Amino acid sequence: MPGPKLDPVESNTELPKHVDVVIVGGGIAGVCTALELVERGKTVALCEKGQIGAEQSSRNWGWVRLTHRDPREMPLMVESVRLWKDIDRRTGQQTGYNQCGVTYTVDTDAALEAEHHAADALQSYQIPARILSREEALEAFPGLSLDIKGALYNPHDGRAEPQKAAPAIARAVQHMGGSVHQNCAVRTVETKGGKVSAVVTEQGTISCEAVLVAGGVWSRLFLGNLGIDLPQLRTKGNVLRTEPVPDGPEGTVKHPEFAMRKREDGGYTIASATPSRYQLTPDSFRLFAKFLPTLKNEWRSISLGIGPAFFEALRTPRHWKATDVTPFEKTRVLDPEPDTALIDKAFAVIKASYAPFKDAKIAQKWAGYMDVMPDVVPVISPTEGVKNGLPGLYVCSGFSGHGFGLGTGAGRLAADLITGQGPCVDPTPFRLHRFSDGAKIAPMENIIQR
Numbered sequence: 133m134p135g136p137k138l139d140p141v142e143s144n145t146e147l148p149k150h151v152d153v154v155i156v157g158g159g160i161a162g163v164c165t166a167l168e169l170v171e172r173g174k175t176v177a178l179c180e181k182g183q184i185g186a187e188q189s190s191r192n193w194g195w196v197r198l199t200h201r202d203p204r205e206m207p208l209m210v211e212s213v214r215l216w217k218d219i220d221r222r223t224g225q226q227t228g229y230n231q232c233g234v235t236y237t238v239d240t241d242a243a244l245e246a247e248h249h250a251a252d253a254l255q256s257y258q259i260p261a262r263i264l265s266r267e268e269a270l271e272a273f274p275g276l277s278l279d280i281k282g283a284l285y286n287p288h289d290g291r292a293e294p295q296k297a298a299p300a301i302a303r304a305v306q307h308m309g310g311s312v313h314q315n316c317a318v319r320t321v322e323t324k325g326g327k328v329s330a331v332v333t334e335q336g337t338i339s340c341e342a343v344l345v346a347g348g349v350w351s352r353l354f355l356g357n358l359g360i361d362l363p364q365l366r367t368k369g370n371v372l373r374t375e376p377v378p379d380g381p382e383g384t385v386k387h388p389e390f391a392m393r394k395r396e397d398g399g400y401t402i403a404s405a406t407p408s409r410y411q412l413t414p415d416s417f418r419l420f421a422k423f424l425p426t427l428k429n430e431w432r433s434i435s436l437g438i439g440p441a442f443f444e445a446l447r448t449p450r451h452w453k454a455t456d457v458t459p460f461e462k463t464r465v466l467d468p469e470p471d472t473a474l475i476d477k478a479f480a481v482i483k484a485s486y487a488p489f490k491d492a493k494i495a496q497k498w499a500g501y502m503d504v505m506p507d508v509v510p511v512i513s514p515t516e517g518v519k520n521g522l523p524g525l526y527v528c529s530g531f532s533g534h535g536f537g538l539g540t541g542a543g544r545l546a547a548d549l550i551t552g553q554g555p556c557v558d559p560t561p562f563r564l565h566r567f568s569d570g571a572k573i574a575p576m577e578n579i580i581q582r
Contacts, residue, residue, distance in 0.1 A: 164543025185298030191500025212541030225300035228293030275487030328524030
């Protein structure tokens with residue numbers, strides 16, 4: 133099943149012999165880091181096994197939200213929103229960013245009370261979120277009829293276009309002197325004198341001083357081949373887009389059964405708020421102890437099953453040499469089948485409760501895999517300090533289904549760490565060695581993800 137159509141990026145024709153930094157992975161985190169580095173005068177080669185932004189960076193909801201963030205992420209998300217506001221000017225490209233505001237509706241008194249706490253948390257960052265009554269919430273969406281108790285509204289939340297954003301930023305990287313190489317998988321990292329010296333790609337070797345692994349759900353496999361443990365699993369998100377809807381709302385809305393936001397093409401991106409059935413893999417068992425706190429916190433919403441993903445993972449090599457054809461070359465783009473029952477149900481709720489959508493038609497459905505960490509907080513970190521970690525090797529991955537909005541800030545923080553510049557936020561919560569230094573690893577309770 134083809135995924136969403138991406139804006140094109142034309143690859144550079146020649147692989148450089150040497151750059152300051154090689155970035156492995158062309159999703160939103162990788163391209164934003166590349167942008168930061170070239171703006172600072174660094175030479176950069178961005179290598180992507182498939183196409184820029186073709187996996188989860190183009191398959192997500194497109195939300196850029198501050199609301200319902202883990203407190204450990206909030207300083208970085210505040211920085212990210214600041215950067216999103218300026219991204220089109222910096223790049224000379226169009227990412228579709230729009231600070232449209234988001235309304236989070238709830239249908240129980242307990243959920244409304246939780247939103248009061250969420251609003252209070254946002255106020256501490258001078259974010260003017262407020263609680264709306266049922267009438268106020270529905271007034272912003274004429275024709276919407278839902279049985280809700282009220283809502284939280286945050287005018288500082290927004291949206292961008294996932295199919296445009298990463299490609300747009302990648303093109304800007306090229307215009308500023310960086311190189312982008314699609315269908316060019318990085319096979320491994322070479323070392324000299326105990327630190328990073330080069331990467332070996334399927335198209336040749338690039339010598340470098342630093343490497344950033346920003347490979348999304350592939351990061352664990354890549355790092356594992358180097359003997360570095362990134363405790364990462366993956367889960368699936370499902371999305372549909374509609375054809376243009378006349379008189380549809382400008383605002384973005386979240387409901388316990390669906391999430392919806394307007395697209396630049398006049399259609400709407402719609403998703404189910406119900407998680408997909410989680411497909412167990414061998415890593416699910418290898419990492420069971422690390423993910424147990426998350427399982428205890430989320431067990432009511434998790435449905436488990438063994439399916440094709442389990443056997444596919446069993447067949448996937450976990451170790452290879454620089455001369456081998458790697459798993460990254462065998463699967464250029466992960467394109468899972470969407471759970472149509474979930475998104476069809478969400479769409480049915482919208483059609484039945486929202487007048488402008490009565491005759492709306494589905495244009496496309498797709499799914500994407502999200503990279504999940506045990507504490508649902510990303511890793512943006514050097515690898516030094518963990519077993520087999522290397523000077524010059526960095527990670528920017530594990531965004532746990534809410535990394536699109538964080539992409540700009542994550543790129544700035546990763547670039548700060550690589551260049552030794554004072555970090556834009558405290559990097560401590562994102563360190564890789566938190567999983568081995570005795571820190572308590574657990575997700576924050578009462579955080580509504582996405």
